[in-house]
Amino acid sequence: xxxxxxxxxxxxxxxxxxxxxxxxxxxxxxxxxxxxxxxxxxxxxxxxxxxxxxxxxxxxxxxxxxxxxxxxxxxxxxxxxxxxxxxxxxxxxxxxxxxxxxxxxxxxxxxxxxxxxxxxxxxxxxxxxxxxxxxxxxxxxxxxxxxxxxxxxxxxxxxxxxxxxxxxxxxxxxxxxxxxxxxxxxxxxxxxxxxxxxxxxxxxxxxxxxxxxxxxxxxxxxxxxxxxxxxxxxxxxxxxxxxxxxxxxxxxxxxxxxxxxxxxxxxxxxxxxxxxxx
Amino acid sequence: xxxxxxxxxxxxxxxxxxxxxxxxxxxxxxxxxxxxxxxxxxxxxxxxxxxxxxxxxxxxxxxxxxxxxxxxxxxxxxxxxxxxxxxxxxxxxxxxxxxxxxxxxxxxxxxxxxxxxxxxxxxxxxxxxxxxxxxxxxxxxxxxxxxxxxxxxxxxxxxxxxxxxxxxxxxxxxxxxxxxxxxxxxxxxxxxxxxxxxxxxxxxxxxxxxxxxxxxxxxxxxxxxxxxxxxxxxxxxxxxxxxxxxxxxxxxxxxxxxxxxxxxxxxxxxxxxxxxxxxxxxxxxxxxxxxxxxxxxxxxxxxxxxxxxxxxxxxxxxxxxxxxxxxxxxxxxxxxxxxxxxxxxxxxxxxxxxxxxxxxxxxxxxxxxxxxxxxxxxxxxxxxxxxxxxxxxxxxxxxxxxxxxxxxxxxxxxxxxxxxxxxxxxxxxxxxxxxxxxxxxxxxxxxxxxxxxxxxxxxxxxxxxxxxxxxxxxxxxxxxxxxxxxxxxxxxxxxxxxxxxxxxxxxxxxxxxxxxxxxxxxxxxxxxxxxxxxxxxxxxxxxxxxxxxxxxxxxxxx
Numbered sequence: 001x002x003x004x005x006x007x008x009x010x011x012x013x014x015x016x017x018x019x020x021x022x023x024x025x026x027x028x029x030x031x032x033x034x035x036x037x038x039x040x041x042x043x044x045x046x047x048x049x050x051x052x053x054x055x056x057x058x059x060x061x062x063x064x065x066x067x068x069x070x071x072x073x074x075x076x077x078x079x080x081x082x083x084x085x086x087x088x089x090x091x092x093x094x095x096x097x098x099x100x101x102x103x104x105x106x107x108x109x110x111x112x113x114x115x116x117x118x119x120x121x122x123x124x125x126x127x128x129x130x131x132x133x134x135x136x137x138x139x140x141x142x143x144x145x146x147x148x149x150x151x152x153x154x155x156x157x158x159x160x161x162x163x164x165x166x167x168x169x170x171x172x173x174x175x176x177x178x179x180x181x182x183x184x185x186x187x188x189x190x191x192x193x194x195x196x197x198x199x200x201x202x203x204x205x206x207x208x209x210x211x212x213x214x215x216x217x218x219x220x221x222x223x224x225x226x227x228x229x230x231x232x233x234x235x236x237x238x239x240x241x242x243x244x245x246x247x248x249x250x251x252x253x254x255x256x257x258x259x260x261x262x263x264x265x266x267x268x269x270x271x272x273x274x275x276x277x278x
Numbered sequence: 279x280x281x282x283x284x285x286x287x288x289x290x291x292x293x294x295x296x297x298x299x300x301x302x303x304x305x306x307x308x309x310x311x312x313x314x315x316x317x318x319x320x321x322x323x324x325x326x327x328x329x330x331x332x333x334x335x336x337x338x339x340x341x342x343x344x345x346x347x348x349x350x351x352x353x354x355x356x357x358x359x360x361x362x363x364x365x366x367x368x369x370x371x372x373x374x375x376x377x378x379x380x381x382x383x384x385x386x387x388x389x390x391x392x393x394x395x396x397x398x399x400x401x402x403x404x405x406x407x408x409x410x411x412x413x414x415x416x417x418x419x420x421x422x423x424x425x426x427x428x429x430x431x432x433x434x435x436x437x438x439x440x441x442x443x444x445x446x447x448x449x450x451x452x453x454x455x456x457x458x459x460x461x462x463x464x465x466x467x468x469x470x471x472x473x474x475x476x477x478x479x480x481x482x483x484x485x486x487x488x489x490x491x492x493x494x495x496x497x498x499x500x501x502x503x504x505x506x507x508x509x510x511x512x513x514x515x516x517x518x519x520x521x522x523x524x525x526x527x528x529x530x531x532x533x534x535x536x537x538x539x540x541x542x543x544x545x546x547x548x549x550x551x552x553x554x555x556x557x558x559x560x561x562x563x564x565x566x567x568x569x570x571x572x573x574x575x576x577x578x579x580x581x582x583x584x585x586x587x588x589x590x591x592x593x594x595x596x597x598x599x600x601x602x603x604x605x606x607x608x609x610x611x612x613x614x615x616x617x618x619x620x621x622x623x624x625x626x627x628x629x630x631x632x633x634x635x636x637x638x639x640x641x642x643x644x645x646x647x648x649x650x651x652x653x654x655x656x657x658x659x660x661x662x663x664x665x666x667x668x669x670x671x672x673x674x675x676x677x678x679x680x681x682x683x684x685x686x687x688x689x690x691x692x693x694x695x696x697x698x699x700x701x702x703x704x705x706x707x708x709x710x711x712x713x714x715x716x717x718x719x720x721x722x723x724x725x726x727x728x729x730x731x732x733x734x735x736x737x738x739x740x741x742x743x744x745x746x747x748x749x750x751x752x753x754x755x756x757x758x759x760x761x762x763x764x765x766x767x768x769x770x771x772x773x774x775x776x777x778x779x780x781x782x783x784x785x786x787x788x789x790x791x792x793x794x795x796x797x798x799x800x801x802x803x804x805x806x807x808x809x810x811x812x813x814x815x816x817x818x819x820x821x822x823x824x825x826x827x828x829x830x831x832x833x834x835x836x
Contacts (some may be wrong), residue, residue, distance in 0.1 A: 003769035035474070035505060036459070036467040043464065097412020097510060100399070103427050107630035146308020182306075247381055258392040262400070266409055268461055269442040270455035272478035 016078045020085030027089045035272075039088040042267070043106060046260060048083045052076055080115050093269055104263055107256045114249040124236045128192070141183075145232055149180035152225045159218045168219055171207050174202065176222070180229055189237035197230045215269040246256035279830075299379040303371025312350055315373035323371075325364030325690075329357075334809050343520040400447050404435055412510035421713055425744035426486065439482045472525070490562060493689060493823055496540030496567060497548045505824060517818040527817075533569040535635035550765045550825060552720040561589060575815050576808035583801050584763050590793040594743035596718075597792040609640060616779040616786070626772030631759050634658070636742075646735045647700055648713065655737065657704065660752050663738065668713045670697055713737055715752045716744055761796050767820035 023041075031037050055076045058066050066072075083092055087108060096102040136144060156172035159165070178184075185196040204223045208216050300319040302310035311323040333340035340439040341361045344353035354367035367791025375383070399408045417423070418439070427438030436443035458477055459466035483503040493500060506518035526532045540548075545563040552558055561583035583589070601607060602614050609618065619637040620629045632638070634657050644655040653673065656662035666673060674693035683689045704710050714737040738744050738808050743755040780787055784797035789796050805812040 028521070032505070032519070032521040033471055034468070035470045035472045035476070039459075040464075043467075092456060094511070098410040099404075101406045101411050106607045142306055142308040143310070144308070149308070157694050178385060239354050243377055247384055250381060251385040254386045255392040258396065264394050264461070265450050265454045266380070266411075268457045269450040270409075270436075271454075271457050272476040272502070 012074070012078050014255050018080050020082055023086060023089050037200045038090060038092070039267070041086060042264075045083060045086045045090050046264070048079055048086060049257065049260065049277060052080055052083065053257065056250060077115075077119055080112065084112055100259075100263070100266070104256075104259045107252060107259055111249065114245060114252060118245040120250055122242060125242055129235060132231065132234055134228065138230065138236070138243070141232055142240075143238050145180070145182070145229065148225050148229050148232070150266070152176060152180055152222050152229075155218055155222050155225070159215060162218070163212070163215045165215065167207065167211060168215060168222065171203070171219075172222065175203050176226060179226065184233050184234045185230075186233070186237045186240075189234045190241060197227070200226055200230070200276055262274055284611060297364055298376055299380060299388075300373040301376050303373050306374065306596060311368050311371070312347070315371075319373045319375070321370045325353065325368055326366040327364050329362050331362060337478045358782075365753050391633055405447075406443075410436075410510060414510060415514050415515045416513050417515075418509060430486065439478065441481075472501050472505035472522070474502055475500070476502045476504060479503045493825060494536075494540075495543050495825075496536045498535045501823075509553050517816065518823060520574060520816050523817040523821075523823075526575045528571050530571040537567050537569045540569070541565075552762060556761045557758060558762040558765045559584060559591070560765070561586070575819075576804050576810075579606075581801060582764055582768075582797065583798055584795055589795060591795050593758050593792060594755045595759075595792050596741050596743075599789040599792075599794070599796060601790070603787050607641070616783075620779070622771055627770040628761065629771065642736060642741070644735075644737070646704065646710070647696070648703075649699060650674075652679060655735075658662070660715065660738070660744075660754055663714050664711060666830070667707060667714060670700070670707070670710075715739065716746065734741040752836055768822070769820070 004188075027037060027041060055072050058064075058072050059069065062069075087105075091105070096105045152172065156169045156176075159168040179200065185193075188196050201223070204219060204226070208219055211219060285756075296319055299317065300315040301312045302323075304310050304319065312326070316322050327344055328343040329341045330345055332343050342358035342360070344357050344365070346353055346366070354366050358617065361772045388783075399405070402408075403731055423438065424434035428434045431438055433444055437485070442450050445453060455461055459746065461468065474541070479502050487503075501522075506522055509515070519548070526536075538618065548567075549560060563583075568583070570580050572580070602619075603616075605613060607614055619632045622628070623630045634642075643651075644657060645651045646655060647653050655666055671693055674696045675689050678689035678692040681692075683692050700710070702807055706711055713735055716739050717735075717737055718739040719736075738752070738754055742757065745753045747753045774782070782802050783796045784798075784802065785794065786796040804815075805811055807815045807819065809815065
């Protein structure tokens with residue numbers, strides 16, 4: 001299976017490269033002959049951009065028989081790379097000159113860069129999530145967090161009556177109440193840092209030394225819930241990052257389309273073939 | 279994988295709705311209500327369940343039962359109120375937008391922001407700076423261009439070239455649709471080649487740039503201006519690319535069509551126009567024209583026509599470079615160097631003409647009397663030479679006075695003796711004139727004469743072609759040294775000063791005749807002007823596409 005995946009990736013990468021090189025060579029060869037090569041490459045690029053944008057529409061129309069989303073995603077990635085090559089051919093491998101063209105090109109590369117970053121992140125994060133365990137649907141995280149919070153609170157409250165000591169309850173209020181209340185340590189989890197959990201764990205250890213065996217059992221259960229909550233925070237941090245990069249990529253894509261529309265109007269309106277003078 | 283966490287327990291029967299626009303406000307607390315908000319984001323929940331009345335047989339009042347589903351905790355402990363109201367009322371929430379909805383809103387906001395930004399940019403005072411795709415070349419901006427544009431098109435600035443600039447922003451779309459080719463006319467886009475005039479060529483370029491002939495008269499298709507001159511790419515227009523030239527010059531079929539057309543055109547039509555008064559050497563044009571296909575200067579460019587085999591300098595001046603650069607000729611004890619005669623002109627691009635006074639007289643003084651070397655024949659006029667020879671008595675009498683012999687008799691005697699000596703060595707009046715005008719080499723004069731009587735005078739014919747025109751009348755063919763030898767290309771000596779003369783003009787040192795053309799061969803240029811040599815080797819380094827039949831001018835509207 002992995003072998004097939006590697007073969008497919010190699011073939012698609014090579015095909016993309018071959019098409020990109022072919023386009024560049026053809027453009028160089030044909031440039032002296034065809035006056036409107038930049039127009040043609042521009043329209044081709046625009047069509048490619050529309051195809052790339054259509055992936056977003058495809059996700060909104062799951063009921064239509066438009067192929068598997070995974071296939072679309074693969075095409076989106078490879079055609080996205082191709083679009084960068086087409087852009088270079090289109091602009092003639094030169095830096096943009098004017099304000100608008102500069103903005104347009106920056107926008108294009110912002111979309112491309114956010115796409116590449118998202119793709120890399122999408123490949124990287126699932127492995128981390130699997131390695132850490134505790135996988136859960138993103139939308140269920142609040143409910144599960146609440147459940148863990150309730151169970152931890154319940155254990156803390158019951159320990160007061162059972163042990164006639166408020167040590168665990170006090171500990172919960174002082175160190176765990178905020179922790180269980182909502183997502184915590186977002187950036188540390190993104191950075192794969194275990195320091196926050198180590199701090200909490202050391203506090204559990206500190207308290208455990210002063211408890212009797214029964215209370216220690218209860219504390220161990222609370223610690224286990226806290227560990228699950230930490231894992232849930234990890235899931236939340238990484239899964240939300242997987243969703244949030246699209247908050248950059250998708251809006252910028254549509255912004256790019258608006259800029260592109262003006263670019264088309266300007267190119268034709270101010271082109272060498274624009275309007276006769278009276 | 280020691281630390282791997284197990285997946286938390288969850289009721290898989292519950293269904294999440296991430297695609298919905300609104301989520302229950304209690305969801306972030308982990309306690310979403312069952313119903314959730316409506317499509318408009320209003321909270322719809324009032325209680326956790328709607329109790330049902332259970333009537334046992336025979337009962338009239340019945341019992342209200344909690345209907346809260348199991349996944350939400352099952353029937354509550356409190357149970358419904360006696361009036362059937364749910365015992366667990368839900369505190370109304372403020373529904374939250376789902377991530378998907380939020381992303382959609384941000385996308386719409388970005389769209390609106392982009393549109394607003396573009397509207398402000400194209401409607402604001404910086405409109406032209408904003409839409410301009412790059413800096414214009416110096417020729418197409420500034421007060422001069424604005425004046426010309428105003429005169430010709432009624433508006434300064436961008437309107438000089440772009441009609442759309444005359445219209446408002448709202449008209450741009452209309453102009454875009456009316457362009458040629460228009461929006462979505464892909465087949466026309468694909469068919470249009472660089473060998474066609476565009477509207478802009480006709481409407482904007484040609485009316486101003488008068489006198490610009492497109493190319494050689496045998497060219498079948500003139501290229502559009504924009505195929506080479508790309509504007510908005512910086513203050514200096516980019517030079518045409520070699521690929522543009524190779525488009526025709528590397529295509530044998532295209533060149534064949536040129537040859538067919540060129541065969542019907544007199545060769546004089548191909549002479550490149552030069553500034554008035556410029557003397558040029560016109561290399562003979564091959565019968566088929568210069569139509570050999572090649573890709574670059576280093577690869578396939580034909581040998582310079584002026585160096586083609588059999589081409590000779592028709593100038594009649596007798597000047598062997600080999601003799602003058604050899605060891606037998608010296609000036610002030612030093613062998614002659616090229617720079618003793620060839621000096622650059624004021625601009626430094628070309629060489630000045632060598633002149634008799636500046637370059638020849640030092641050795642060729644035209645003295646005829648070894649005893650009186652201060653006497654010389656004049657240069658430049660046959661009549662003046664005749665005058666001198668015919669008036670030798672007067673010349674010698676005047677010389678005697680200049681030598682301090684002031685008494686008339688003594689001066690006359692000294693003059694008579696000097697003339698007698700001249701007559702013995704060079705001959706009398708007619709003989710001397712013959713010698714001065716027509717004898718090509720004084721060493722060939724009457725070999726029977728003794729050496730002391732053998733003439734030492736190198737007269738006109740020593741260097742010039744002198745034609746006899748009646749008795750003792752002569753016509754000297756004036757020497758013609760071209761200002762330009764290779765008129766098809768540019769050259770600048772000042773850019774080549776790091777080279778020695780003979781590195782390029784290698785044949786000069788061995789040239790025995792002035793008819794030899796000692797210009798550089800293509801091979802000597804390719805040594806540097808090639809990818810290997812490192813110097814610029816593009817077509818535009820030497821050539822210009824345009825053939826100016828008249829002085830190019832910037833024309834205002836007539």
